Amino acid sequence: MIVRRRPVFGLWISLALAAGCSDADLTGPLAYEEQPGMTREVDGKSHLADKPKIREKARAVLAKLYGPNPKEIHVPEGAPFSKDESGTVGGLLANHLRTAEGPKRLPHAGGFALYRRHCLHCHGLSGAGDGPTAPFVFPPPRDFRRGLYKFTSTPNGARPDRDDLRRTVRDGLHGTSMPAFEALLTKEEIEQVLDYVTFLSVRGETELALIEEGFIGDDEDPDALEDDVVADLTSAVFGKWEDAADKVVDPPVARTPSSPESVRRGRDLFLGRTKEKLECAGCHGVKGRGDGKSFVDPDVFNRVVFRGDPSKMAERVAQLDEPTQELWKQKLDEWGNPLRPANLTVPVYKGGRRPIDLYWRIAKGITGAQMPAHYPGIDHAQIWDIVNFVLALPYQPELLEEPGVAAEAEAVRR
Amino acid sequence: MRYWSLIFALAAAFSVGAFAYAPFSPDWWLPNTVAEPGHVVSKAGREIDALFIIILWLTGGVFVATQAALVWAQFRYADRLDAEGKPARPARYFHGSQRLEVIWTIIPAGILVFLALYQMSTWADVKFRSAAPRTPVLAELTGRQFQWMVKYPGPDGKVGTADDLFTVNDLHLVKDETALIHLKSSDVIHSFFLPQMRIKQDAVPGMTIPVWFDCDRAGRYELACAELCGWGHYKMRGDVVVHETRAEFEAWQAAKLAEQGRSQVGEPEGETSEGDRQ
Numbered sequence: 001m002i003v004r005r006r007p008v009f010g011l012w013i014s015l016a017l018a019a020g021c022s023d024a025d026l027t028g029p030l031a032y033e034e035q036p037g038m039t040r041e042v043d044g045k046s047h048l049a050d051k052p053k054i055r056e057k058a059r060a061v062l063a064k065l066y067g068p069n070p071k072e073i074h075v076p077e078g079a080p081f082s083k084d085e086s087g088t089v090g091g092l093l094a095n096h097l098r099t100a101e102g103p104k105r106l107p108h109a110g111g112f113a114l115y116r117r118h119c120l121h122c123h124g125l126s127g128a129g130d131g132p133t134a135p136f137v138f139p140p141p142r143d144f145r146r147g148l149y150k151f152t153s154t155p156n157g158a159r160p161d162r163d164d165l166r167r168t169v170r171d172g173l174h175g176t177s178m179p180a181f182e183a184l185l186t187k188e189e190i191e192q193v194l195d196y197v198t199f200l201s202v203r204g205e206t207e208l209a210l211i212e213e214g215f216i217g218d219d220e221d222p223d224a225l226e227d228d229v230v231a232d233l234t235s236a237v238f239g240k241w242e243d244a245a246d247k248v249v250d251p252p253v254a255r256t257p258s259s260p261e262s263v264r265r266g267r268d269l270f271l272g273r274t275k276e277k278l279e280c281a282g283c284h285g286v287k288g289r290g291d292g293k294s295f296v297d298p299d300v301f302n303r304v305v306f307r308g309d310p311s312k313m314a315e316r317v318a319q320l321d322e323p324t325q326e327l328w329k330q331k332l333d334e335w336g337n338p339l340r341p342a343n344l345t346v347p348v349y350k351g352g353r354r355p356i357d358l359y360w361r362i363a364k365g366i367t368g369a370q371m372p373a374h375y376p377g378i379d380h381a382q383i384w385d386i387v388n389f390v391l392a393l394p395y396q397p398e399l400l401e402e403p404g405v406a407a408e409a410e411a412v413r414r
Numbered sequence: 415m416r417y418w419s420l421i422f423a424l425a426a427a428f429s430v431g432a433f434a435y436a437p438f439s440p441d442w443w444l445p446n447t448v449a450e451p452g453h454v455v456s457k458a459g460r461e462i463d464a465l466f467i468i469i470l471w472l473t474g475g476v477f478v479a480t481q482a483a484l485v486w487a488q489f490r491y492a493d494r495l496d497a498e499g500k501p502a503r504p505a506r507y508f509h510g511s512q513r514l515e516v517i518w519t520i521i522p523a524g525i526l527v528f529l530a531l532y533q534m535s536t537w538a539d540v541k542f543r544s545a546a547p548r549t550p551v552l553a554e555l556t557g558r559q560f561q562w563m564v565k566y567p568g569p570d571g572k573v574g575t576a577d578d579l580f581t582v583n584d585l586h587l588v589k590d591e592t593a594l595i596h597l598k599s600s601d602v603i604h605s606f607f608l609p610q611m612r613i614k615q616d617a618v619p620g621m622t623i624p625v626w627f628d629c630d631r632a633g634r635y636e637l638a639c640a641e642l643c644g645w646g647h648y649k650m651r652g653d654v655v656v657h658e659t660r661a662e663f664e665a666w667q668a669a670k671l672a673e674q675g676r677s678q679v680g681e682p683e684g685e686t687s688e689g690d691r692q
């Protein structure tokens with residue numbers, strides 16, 4: 001670093017730490033927020049609403065495995081965290097290590113501290129995407145607790161590769177409120193944050209697995225959620241994360257160099273003119289503006305999502321007419337948030353603009369959203385044609401403006 | 415009681431001492447590089463610093479003179495009591511001195527007029543659109559909550575074409591070449607601030623504002639947002655990398671473009687610029 005950053009007034013800094021950064025002004029102790037199924041009935045999902053004994057067991061298991069509160073982190077055996085400088089798995093999560101001789105200071109800030117400073121205000125203390133600034137951003141921040149992430153290199157529904165999370169933190173998600181942290185955090189700090197995000201994910205997934213397991217159990221059964229069952233559950237959760245690296249989808253065929261022919265082939269695929277009858281235009285619109293007929297009209301969408309108090313969105317939905325309300329309910333993502341198809345006429349790509357990023361979006365769809373996987377419905381070369389078309393469209397709007405193109409697409413869809 | 419005046423003298427001496435010490439401490443002085451704390455890296459920066467110093471000398475001189483007068487008056491006219499504990503000299507009231515008031519109005523007014531005229535050429539060089547360099551645009555920089563999006567024209571030299579290079583919070587330029595950027599904002603007012611180059615310009619939604627600057631030392635500098643733009647204002651920090659040569663810049667750009675064009679996982683890594691990060 002050429003730029004010098006050094007505390008000028010040592011005394012002032014230490015006073016600020018004592019006064020400003022303590023937890024004394026918190027309204028209560030730091031506590032993880034439980035997932036709804038723990039205490040409430042959830043329609044169509046497992047829950048422990050009527051199983052108080054199993055619920056208590058599940059809470060005890062979580063506290064034992066991951067620590068009772070965010071300030072005390074336990075690292076379960078086999079958890080998919082990286083090693084710190086001294087080779088301790090999970091050492092990057094915190095700034096102190098509990099040893100037989102007492103607390104040992106670690107030479108880094110730790111994922112928890114960095115997360116609290118940079119991520120918590122959106123993603124929340126438990127990684128539930130419920131931080132104080134969360135209601136004011138759209139798309140809403142990710143809830144990590146299901147282990148599902150939209151922009152990954154792994155198959156639809158699989159856990160992300162660490163590289164995917166790293167790219168997201170480092171470069172941000174263009175077109176969303178997720179900023180790029182490359183200039184704010186060092187590489188080592190980003191690794192600590194990644195570990196903590198993984199920690200919140202596996203903790204949330206374990207919680208869900210316990211709820212599911214408890215849901216089918218008998219509340220009076222003293223053996224419910226016993227140790228070997230829990231061990232199976234956690235190893236299944238960890239296994240998905242460990243497998244992610246091997247599941248990364250690498251296009252077996254290199255990109256077809258972009259040419260007018262390839263772009264035109266991609267356009268024909270997009271408009272459903274080929275025998276594969278793709279329905280891209282149904283969602284992304286015949287002009288690629290993200291205004292396809294299968295989705296809620298963008299004007300209605302914008303009015304509901306952006307015009308007014310974010311906490312009153314449900315009321316605005318209730319004011320829509322019956323068919324639109326029905327469509328609205330169908331067009332939610334896995335987390336229950338409204339979806340809108342990407343506007344392909346502007347060169348903004350949430351998951352990245354590299355051809356490989358677009359290949360992943362098209363070939364394997366977007367986890368949790370309604371973009372479906374297109375491989376093996378179309379082959380690799382066809383995917384590259386669509387990639388070339390999507391990359392060219394913002395700079396050649398005439399691709400979808402030619403006379404007859406839109407009319408033909410209408411005809412195809414009917 | 416006249417020694418109370420020394421407290422006031424001490425406060426003034428402390429202030430003057432702080433300014434006398436400042437140029438010798440990189441932390442107290444205007445932001446420069448660690449290697450050369452006394453050297454300003456940009457041409458505009460040197461002019462702006464010269465103005466700063468003139469103003470510092472002028473205000474410093476006035477400060478010393480007024481403080482000296484204050485302390486002397488406190489010392490000289492402190493109340494004195496006679497043997498009976500009564501004021502030895504009764505207070506006298508007078509209407510004021512018109513001549514003094516005119517003098518202490520005209521002198522500062524003259525100084526302000528001088529400064530206003532003297533800085534005009536610097537302001538024009540830094541801000542007037544007519545002074546913008548006739549060079550190709552280095553990049554289009556768009557502020558948004560909460561990051562700086564940078565769009566380089568790429569090999570064809572034109573922004574807004576398919577070969578543009580996109581980066582976030584990462585601005586690269588070449589040493590000793592005037593860099594011209596087009597500044598935009600996509601939501602609220604941000605402010606593009608390069609402390610070491612003494613450049614600060616608001617980014618206003620709906621406007622494209624040309625900003626130009628140069629740097630005569632290669633290295634890594636800081637880009638900040640200097641306009642409170644929302645809760646994530648502090649996140650709007652970027653890296654500014656000044657390359658030693660144009661070839662080095664072009665190699666960086668080519669590597670970044672190769673990464674931006676990546677179509678398979680296994681292709682060779684294109685991130686050569688990572689090496690200089692510490």
